[in-house]
Amino acid sequence: MVLIVAFSAVIPLMTVVNYSVQDILDFNTRFFVGFDWYRETLNDPRFIDAFWRQIGFSLTVIAIEIPLGIMVAKGIPKASRYTPLILILLALPLLIPWNVVATIWQMFARPDIGLLGVSINALGIDYNYTASPIQAWLTIVAMDVWHWTSLVALLSFAGLSAIPGPFYQAAELDGAGKWQVFRLIELPRLRGVLVIAVLLRLMDSFMIYTEPFVLTGGGPGNATTFLSQYLTTMAVGQFDLGPAAAFSVIYFLFILLFCWLFYTSVISRDET
Amino acid sequence: MAQITLEDVSFRYPGATEDTLYGLDLQIENGEAHALLGASGAGKTTMLNLLSGLLSPTSGRLLFDGNDVSDLPGRERNVAQVFQFPVLYDSLTVAENLAFPLRTRGVATDMIDGQVAYICSELSLGKIRDTKPPSLSLFEKQLLAVGKALVRPDVSLVLLDEPLTAVEPKIKWKLRQTLLKVQKDLGVTMIYVTHDQTEALTFAERVSVLSAGGILQTGTPTEIYQSPANEFIGHFVGSPGMNFLPCSAVPSTTGDRIGFRPEWAALVDEGHVDGTVTRVRVYSTQDSKAHGLVTLMTPHGEVFVRGNAEFETGMKASVRIDRCVTFQGGNRVAEIAHV
Numbered sequence: 001m002v003l004i005v006a007f008s009a010v011i012p013l014m015t016v017v018n019y020s021v022q023d024i025l026d027f028n029t030r031f032f033v034g035f036d037w038y039r040e041t042l043n044d045p046r047f048i049d050a051f052w053r054q055i056g057f058s059l060t061v062i063a064i065e066i067p068l069g070i071m072v073a074k075g076i077p078k079a080s081r082y083t084p085l086i087l088i089l090l091a092l093p094l095l096i097p098w099n100v101v102a103t104i105w106q107m108f109a110r111p112d113i114g115l116l117g118v119s120i121n122a123l124g125i126d127y128n129y130t131a132s133p134i135q136a137w138l139t140i141v142a143m144d145v146w147h148w149t150s151l152v153a154l155l156s157f158a159g160l161s162a163i164p165g166p167f168y169q170a171a172e173l174d175g176a177g178k179w180q181v182f183r184l185i186e187l188p189r190l191r192g193v194l195v196i197a198v199l200l201r202l203m204d205s206f207m208i209y210t211e212p213f214v215l216t217g218g219g220p221g222n223a224t225t226f227l228s229q230y231l232t233t234m235a236v237g238q239f240d241l242g243p244a245a246a247f248s249v250i251y252f253l254f255i256l257l258f259c260w261l262f263y264t265s266v267i268s269r270d271e272t
Numbered sequence: 273m274a275q276i277t278l279e280d281v282s283f284r285y286p287g288a289t290e291d292t293l294y295g296l297d298l299q300i301e302n303g304e305a306h307a308l309l310g311a312s313g314a315g316k317t318t319m320l321n322l323l324s325g326l327l328s329p330t331s332g333r334l335l336f337d338g339n340d341v342s343d344l345p346g347r348e349r350n351v352a353q354v355f356q357f358p359v360l361y362d363s364l365t366v367a368e369n370l371a372f373p374l375r376t377r378g379v380a381t382d383m384i385d386g387q388v389a390y391i392c393s394e395l396s397l398g399k400i401r402d403t404k405p406p407s408l409s410l411f412e413k414q415l416l417a418v419g420k421a422l423v424r425p426d427v428s429l430v431l432l433d434e435p436l437t438a439v440e441p442k443i444k445w446k447l448r449q450t451l452l453k454v455q456k457d458l459g460v461t462m463i464y465v466t467h468d469q470t471e472a473l474t475f476a477e478r479v480s481v482l483s484a485g486g487i488l489q490t491g492t493p494t495e496i497y498q499s500p501a502n503e504f505i506g507h508f509v510g511s512p513g514m515n516f517l518p519c520s521a522v523p524s525t526t527g528d529r530i531g532f533r534p535e536w537a538a539l540v541d542e543g544h545v546d547g548t549v550t551r552v553r554v555y556s557t558q559d560s561k562a563h564g565l566v567t568l569m570t571p572h573g574e575v576f577v578r579g580n581a582e583f584e585t586g587m588k589a590s591v592r593i594d595r596c597v598t599f600q601g602g603n604r605v606a607e608i609a610h611v
Contacts, residue, residue, distance in 0.1 A: 166355040169326060174420075175347045177375035184361045 018243035022067075037246030047247065049222065050230045051254075057226060058205040061144045065201060066194065068145065069152025074186075076157050087157070090150045098147075102214030105143040109215075129216065133223035136216045140224055143211055149202070152197045159193035160186060195266050199259055206255050227251055274337040274428035276300040276323070283318055283333035292318045293485045296332070300478075303459040305452075307476030309469060311508070315485045316465045320433055325349045325464065336428050353419035353431040357438045358413035360405040366416055367392070367401040370423050377424070391419045394454055411443045412557055418451065422458060432464045436471060448475060469509050473497065481505050497533075503602045506531045512565075515575045519598065521545050525597030527605040532580035534565060536595040543590035544611075545570045549583045 020038070023031045041047050077085055093101070111117040111128045120127040129139040163186065171181045208230040212218060218225035231251060235244035281296040293315045300306045310316045321327040322334065325346030334342045341349045352373070361369050367388050392398045395415050405413055412437060420465045421430050432451070438442045451477060455462050466472050472479050473493040480490040481501075489501035500506040506514035514531040521544050522530060537543075547568030554564040564581035567574055568589060575591055583589060598605045 164356070164357075164359075166359045169324065169346070170353065170359040172326075173351055173353055174322065174373040175345045176372075177376070180376070184363060188363050227565065 016245045016248050020249050021244055021246075024241045028078050033242065037243045038250065039252055041243060041247050046158060046222070046230060047227075050225055050227050053223075053225065054206060054227045057141070057144075057208070058202060060141055061148070061205050062201050064141070064145050065149045065152050066197060069149050069197065070156045070190070070194075072149065072153035073156035073160055074182075076153075077269070078161060087154065090153055093147050093150050094154075096147075098210040099214050101143065101147050102211040103148075105139065105211075106215050109139050131220060133220055136220060136224050140212050140215060143215065144205065147211070150202060151200065155193040155197045156190055159190040165190050195263070198262065202258060202262060203255060206258070275302045275335075276429055276461060276463075277333075277335040277338075279333040279335065281322065281329045281334060283322055283327060284330045285318075291330070291485060293322070296487055298480060298487060298490060300463065301462060302337075303379060303461055304478065305455050305462045305464065305476050307464045307472035307479045308482055309466060309472040309479050309509075310482035311467055314482045314576040316467070316482055317433070319391045319482065320353075320431055320463075320465050323429065324351050324353050324431055344591070350424070350426065350428040351431060352424065352427050352429075353433065354414070354417050354421045354435045356434045358405070358410070358417045360413060360416060362405050365402050365404055366397055367407075369405065369416060370397075370419055373420060373424055387423050387425060391423050393455060394422075395419045395450065410439060411447060414439055414447060415450065418447075418454070422454060422460060427460060429590045430460050430462045432462060434466050434468075435464075436466075436468075451475065458597075469511070473509070482506070483508075499597055499604060499607050500531070501604055503529065503531060503599050506597065506599075510534075512576045515547060515595075516599075517572050517575070517593075521572070522593055522596065522608075522611050527600040529599045530593070530608075531599060532593050532596040534576040537575075537577045537591050537593045538579055539566060539568075539583070541579055541590060543592035545572065545575065545591045545593075547571075547575060547589060547591065548586045549585050549589055550574070551585060552581050552583050554581045 021032060021034060023033045023036075072090070076090075077083055096104070106114075108114045108116045109129050111121055117127055117129075129133055129135045167185050167189075170179065171185055176184070208226055209229055210230065212224045212226060213229055213232075216224045217230050228251075231247050233245060234240050234247060276299070277385050278298040279295045280292065282291050283293040284291045308316055308319060308592070318327065322329055325341075325344060325348075328343050331343075333340050337351065339454040341474045341543055360371060364372065369382045369392055370388045374387060379387075388401075395418065397412075397416060397419060400408060400412060404519075405416065408416065418432075418435065421427070436447055439447055448471065448580075464472065464475050473496070476493065478490060478492055479496050481488045481496065483504060489496060489505055496505065496509055500509065500514070503514070506516070510533060512534060514533055515537070516529050519526075519528055519530055547570035549566055550569050551567040552562075552564065553566075554604065556563045563579065564582060566577050566579075566581055566583050566589070568577065571589070577591055593611050595607075595609055596611060597607050
């Protein structure tokens, strides 16, 4: 078991850590540079820009997908014969490969032939996501919401279905309104699944690569260049293995840090 | 508080071919503690849901103080319910939980405070009034659920759905005593649904026995126990239930079978039925003599006799029946107090 963990996680990670403290000119010529690459990465304005862009993106999609997912879940009938069909339809976006999702949206949002792009332009709004940074952003957020809200909805639906009927009956007899039922019965009992949903979306959105790469290529300019894409450009495009490795370690530590911060804040609230 | 009347109430689930409940006629007086006793599948839960407003009768009328509430939803019937497990608002404190049903109805704040304080003292919840349910014991939680049901001073009816099921046996007695006390103190109309005859017979002023969707008998615990309307109730109530023998066993003129409680008989040398002792259970000693329940195998099947337990398995004994109820075709015909 220890060996499996070592081979699957620790050894590749150690390679990255090893690279991150060396300047590699070619595979036979390398120098130990200590934390130089880390210092350089953290001071790199392109890294800093991509980092804040990344934070903005993750927070935006979580802020939209979690409430929207709960609303969708509440709209699913609990015991209708259509329930399985609705669940399958909801799960569909989750089954599509990520690059296909991006390709679909690339077509869909094209201002010349895409249904969405043409429709928006027909409304008199000048829409071209390849030219406007704001529109590129909105398009990527819309794509992510389309892609991942289902996950939140399915998790929330599972959570809602697990609430025993007497809780609703009691609320009815107590004269509770819809909002009180949501806030006092449903939300507390959805907590567990919502923590998981936020964690999954936080990690996933922080690592997003394929969709913006295919849809906008990180543009226009660097408007939609997120951390992973900048990293790939560095490691594969420019073959700067040392800085890229340092970048990877920092990237990994940030994801770990955010998840830990979120999780501990949730747990500490449980204890008070 | 209200008088509850069921007039020929029937209920059939949509798509079902048979009525789950049929021809229910029942009147429960204002302030009465009433128990609905039945085995699982008898229709207890359906009847409870009819009373709470989750379901509406397919036919017949349900009256609260003479007003037809058959088609009103639960919140308009002014009903409260205690469930099998504690149903509470976990993010609210004990006091806030108690205040909740009053707050939603727009009761004035000082009135709410008064009611909450009253229920807290009545149920001894004062010490934990600022605690939240997750840190309470199961007993305290269920006590709070009871308090929440009783907090509205104008509540028409309080339904208790096997409220002691989840509570450990040691605490059951305590909770039942508390329930009895507040029922008496507050004088609310209560319907206690249970499959446990001990709970039903000790809690209620009157008991209705429900079986296969119909009410077989309504009466005081003594009536139910002493003169069951039919053989089913005789057998179902009491542990063990009634013994049944063909009428020929005792000189009786009416009916085809007789039923007698284990304590209505005694083991003697020359009695009505002879048998062999198959099991002896001693519960206590009286005058240094073993007292308990003796099981005999007779030509008519097993017979239980309570009392003198100075017997060993394999011994021959005879059963003398002192008192019995006679049945014809399963239904009670007469009671014979002295055989």
